[in-house]
Amino acid sequence: MNRQRMVVGISGASGFIYGVRLLELLAELNIESHLIISRAALLTMAHETDYKLADVSALASHYHRADDVAAGIASGSFRCLGMVVAPCSMRTLAEIATGTSSGLIGRAADVTLKERRTLVLMARETPLTLAHLRNMTAVTEMGGIIAPPVPAFYARPQNLSQMVDHSLGRVLDLFGLDAGTTLRWGEAPKPGASDEAKVVRRGVG
Template sequence: MSNLEQAPLVVGISGASGVVYGLRVLEACRELGVATHLVVSRSAVLTLAQETDLTLGEVQAKATLAHRTADIGAAIASGSFRTMGMIVAPCSVRTMSEIASGVTSTLLTRAADVTLKERRPLVLMVRETPLHLGHLRTMVRLAEMGAVIAPPLPAFYARPASLEQMVDQSVGRALDLFGLSWKPVRRWGEDIAALEGAPSNGEE
């Protein structure tokens, strides 16, 4: 079975800064032969204009199928439509909070809610700092519901030489959570030699 015959990945792009993460997810999936269903929030359209020279149509063309955020009757709004899961990249605090509440008002948050109820992977690349207690409690609620909170933090051990490489490392590590291995990811012990006696990644 080819990747394109498998269930698609749902990609949400919300209004947080960092729209490039969503763009690279779409481009990575195309390289991997993975079908994508895209939904872009209204706020994300504004961010797109501020952070890139792309039009909404050009972004939608990167996906296998694009849905309007108001189309709550779209296939991805139903749990009977099979998907491999959903990634929201970037994920705004507002989007995160709406998903956590279960009271969804757009196709993006409805699709995320469906992903959770069907026990499929939901990866949220949350973009906000610093975080106050309300944000942290919302993240705890989402984690308890089964979501993966994956802020796009730079992996300096990969020795990125450009902003593009930093973005690709974060995107690739997020795609790992769906069992998708993307070539640009630099991996400890494979592309990066592990130093004998050095602490493992994440340890002090």
């Protein structure tokens, strides 16, 4: 495999922009992305953004239909760094936690877990029910990582884009990838870091 690859799932939770921006960052890092968008996510896309399916799928290296369970990424023989579901709805979380996948996102996540690769779920819901918490525990016990998109206010974000980029930068850290979008505590921004990472920390602490 000459180029590193990552699977990206976008489910129907609020926060469609996380998936879109993740695809952009992966392209900047020269990571081959394999995108799946659930049917519910298409509804969220229409409510939250001005994107069309063609716009988003064009950001990915490869686009797979959510019902295409015969896609290569549904097999353990498909080598990749792992998978991120950004954002991850509670329904998708439940499918992954119980192994009862009804589509390609769940199947690809199941494959990621069984092959002991990194699976990150940007779970997006509040408040959480006991069912949600138990499903998060189940995924964690199987080796997955629950990473809600929680803003880091110590970075003094000036806009929504900076908050999104910081959260995604921390997610990519879990794969050993530095997108240059994360202001790290106690560190100055690296030379060449994105504008989103160059946030002045006045009076922190």
